[in-house]
Amino acid sequence: MQTGERENILQIKTVANPLGTERVGKLMLRFGIPAIVSMLVNAAYNLTDQIVIGNVTGMLGIAATNVAFPLMTINAAITYLFGSGGASDYNLKLGEGNKEAANAAACNTLSLLAVTGAFIAIVVLIFVDPLIVAFGATNAVKPMAATYTTIIAIGLPFGIFSAGACYLIRADGSPRYAMICMLSGAVFNMIADPVTAFVFKWGIAGIAWATTVGQMLTACIAVYYFIRKAKTISVRKALLIPNLRLGKHIASLGAASCINQLGETVLQIVLNNTLRHYGALSVYGSDIPLGGVGAIAKLNAVHAAIMIGIAQGCQPINSFNYGAKQYERVKITLRLAMLAAGSISVIVFLVYQIFPRELMFIFGESDPLYLEFSIRYLRVFMLLTFLRGIQPIVATFFPSIGNAKRGTWIAMSRQILFIVPLLIVLPIIMGIDGIFYAGPIADFCAACISAAFVIIEIKRLNRLKFDVCSDGIR
Secondary structure: OOHHHHHHHHHHHHHHOHHHOOOHHHHHHHHHHHHHHHHHHHHHHHHHHHHHHHHHHOHHHHHHHHHHHHHHHHHHHHHHHHHHHHHHHHHHHHHOOOHHHHHHHHHHHHHHHHHHHHHHHHHHHHOHHHHHHHOOOOOOOHHHHHHHHHHHHHHHHHHHHHHHHHHHHHHOOOHHHHHHHHHHHHHHHHHHHHHHHHHOOOHHHHHHHHHHHHHHHHHHHHHHHHHHHOOOOOOOHHHHOOOHHHHHHHHHHHHHHHHHHHHHHHHHHHHHHHHHHHHHOOOOOOHHHHHHHHHHHHHHHHHHHHHHHHHHHHHHHHHHHHHOOOHHHHHHHHHHHHHHHHHHHHHHHHHHHHOHHHHHHOOOOOOHHHHHHHHHHHHHOOOOHHHOOHHHHHHHHHHHOOOHHHHHHHHHHHHHHHHHHHHHHHHHHHOOHHHHHHHHHHHHHHHHHHHHHHHHHHHHHHHHHHHHHHHHHO
16 A cells, blocks of 8 residues: 555544544543543542441441452452453554454453453352451451442442443543443432431441442443444444453453552552551551551542543543554643643642541541541651652553553552562561551652653654654655
């Protein structure tokens, strides 16, 4: 094919899709705001759970949900593995002009989400008791943790499917529908939480059921989209049969974000067990650190939700334009995403440092030792929060342009390479204080690695852009 013909085909593909022609800043607002709102509302209803639980059951209830928190990160890991990976593959194929391959990727993604979610739920329900012990439950926390985890496990297939499907809905050019999909379950949960807890007096079980039913509602709305509302995606039975080769490719693109969340799971398990052990050797005891860190984890999820929302909003833009060889637009998207994430992270850092006591009071626990531990943890462990915006943006960026390996290394950096070893080593030397300082050290190291990879990638994109221009001249 001659250069002129190739340019004409490229022009047709980019003009046909606003992802290739519309102003990048406008596209980021169009895709990013719904994604951020969806993630924020999701974080808000988790935070609502904690606030209601804290006011109904106290510190032990918060500790129980903290023990179950690894399940939430496993949920997110599978969502990213197939949802993010499938959406990236879909947009890359669409950018290349291969509609049939894009549709096959979307359909396989839906089936992989459904099958994997059901499998994980069955495993958790069978092994719930040994799991909560492995996740760090103390004897005082175990009864509530078992109740909460069992009910949450029932909703896992619906939560995994709906969250992963929203990636595809966004990739299909319907970011507002994806937002509505996530909002529906979250709003239901936030209304049902206080009703089940304060009106029906169902305690932690009622709060767990509110979350589970909300996930079922979200999944139904997501299914309706693919049946009635999809723009380019056409669900066909033949394409829903899992394809091993395609599934492997989809998983490779979602591996970076998945590993990041699995790293969070490992981190949470190690952290809970470290808190339980070294807390017992300190003035705080085991339950106070578990409760305090559990509340702060839900609080910090709001910041993480914004970062992930920005990254999700950029994914279709990056994937399509990289597939269409619009490298300058890819660079602009990355630059704006990092600027937005960095600015918000600075604001969150200031809030953590200035208002830690006020933030902890919303969970309804006023024990002096609990507040002392939680305030110190919030200020020290989160000391370099202003750098935390870099890693999730970069870890999502590389898979979106087809570079799964580099994204995986970045995703592993903070949790696996740095913070988990630090949580094991530092407390041996410093006692429970070592837990506090593991956070900022890991954040600094992860930010340095992410920044180095970005610099290298920008240079590579410049070379690719030059090659495309040279072909045009010839």
